[in-house]
Amino acid sequence: MTGTSGRVGAAIAAALDAAGWAVRGVDRVTGQWTGVVGDLRDPGVRRAALHGCDLVIHAAALHAPHVGRVDDEEFRAVNVGATEALLEEAGRARVRRVVYISSTSVYGHALVPTDRAVWVDEGLPPRPRDIYDETKLAAERLVASSALTPVVLRIARCFPEPPRTLAVHLLHRAVGLSDVAAAAVRVAEHDTVAGTFNIAGPYPFTRADCLPLHRDAAGVIAERVPEVAAAFRDRNWPLPRTLDRIYDSGAAAAAFGYRPVHGVRQLLGAP
Template identity: 75%
Template structure:
């Protein structure tokens, strides 16, 4: 493809793990990528704060699609004041959307988090099945501001899609393996999902998670005896846990469901628990630089 005539994808947060991975995937798919971040990076051509009008102008001028990955995240809760969360995650979003409309941007992809479901993911008598029908119940300032930003994106006159990304930050292998059963997603799958929707007319809100072996009918059993369900559905994974001396979870609180994204735009996650448990473990942790992104949910 002639990159001189390729459409331009403006990516915020392009020096972060998520933004950089998304930018790389878009570049490989033929987009011209223009990244903006407060710190320099491989894909960041505009260095500065999005609250600066000059930064927004440099990012948006001539861009076709805006990929919005920049935000204060869950690890910042308690370290950054609530007003700063609102200024960055909500105020800057509102201003950037306004400027994107004026600049003629034709599409917005907002990268949100499954964390917005908040208290709704707390189980009572069964594992919670988390899909787009579950009503978010924010539990902290991060959840509140991400949900508020989602609402701004939905109300914007530009066609948009919001992707609620599952948990994906580096953790010890036993923890990663457990989370890959029901609540984690690989960075490569995140990047693939964003690349798909960047050029697709689909709109709405979608949960983006990993490939899990469970169904909604499993929720009662997953809450009372998750280990037995895992052993039945994934005997090779259960055996790998035993071989490594890792404990299977006795209960699972939630399972994320990406089937709406699969139906709407062909999202098919590939980074599953077998990426951790597949061959006998060598004693070295998996490479977390390419498989995982720093986001808590």
């Protein structure tokens, strides 16, 4: 597994280890789950990482916070060039499957609502808005076209945030780190699964809610999950007036049994 010294990569590696997998981690910096330290652009690092492996989970990348701080060519070299080289080496090493950790950020401009919240499933065409989106989408396409059995997991927003912000995001666009790790383990165990899947949280809304959520999200939340609305009131937090998108993980549920459990109720201790 690549990127095992990062927050998401380390969580996935730990979950795989707990599920009985022998994990060999590779990253540019040291970490608990990183046994091979080096840059994936180095052929020797790729060979050391992939020797004898059956499955590759590729999480290493430059991320959205690097936009504007790292040159675009470096983004392409790390996110696209290293992915292409890793796939080529994986083919030579007779790896059977590759799972690429991508991001719902690739939907880009398609996430901007017009008269209703955007229902984001895998049928929504990505419209990248920056070099991060562009390179993640390019890497997805390399993985999807490889001779290995390919899986792309587009994970929703997944990083620490202030409590009220996180609570709002867990209503419609964020995912718990433990759910991301569980999704990777589930897909690793389903060795015939292939395709692209959103990995998001357990949200209380349906596609039919998109119009009212854009117009009066607070009213919909109070009606649909009154215990969450009460928890917001208890903390003197305003409910959001509008929601711009809802991520749909239904395809992952159907394909490999993904069932997210860490949502806004769990964060707030709501019944």
